[in-house]
Amino acid sequence: MRKYELVSILDPDLDEEELEGKIQGVEELIKSLGCEFKGLDKMGARKLGFDINGKKRGFYVIFSFEAEPSIISDLEREIKLSGLVMRSMTSRS
Numbered sequence: 793m794r795k796y797e798l799v800s801i802l803d804p805d806l807d808e809e810e811l812e813g814k815i816q817g818v819e820e821l822i823k824s825l826g827c828e829f830k831g832l833d834k835m836g837a838r839k840l841g842f843d844i845n846g847k848k849r850g851f852y853v854i855f856s857f858e859a860e861p862s863i864i865s866d867l868e869r870e871i872k873l874s875g876l877v878m879r880s881m882t883s884r885s
Contacts, residue, residue: 793828799853800877801844818871825867826860832854832856837850845878867882
């Protein structure tokens with residue numbers, strides 16, 4: 793298994809409860825694909841380099857996990873289809 797980080801940008805206009813629900817949804821999605829979840833880092837709301845869905849700010853969260861390389865494409869597809877995040881990017885750490 794390799795170590796990965798998933799950087800996700802969530803809608804900053806969500807209230808605290810909705811935001812926590814989406815973060816938990818991504819965490820559960822990671823675990824459901826057989827990845828070993830290590831933790832997360834909430835970086836908070838930041839200005840975006842360009843508008844995403846008409847938003848000028850985004851709430852950044854970094855998820856750390858271990859997974860087999862073959863699972864990453866499935867994870868990225870599931871995250872896009874789920875609608876939990878505005879954007880995301882997975883990289884090896």
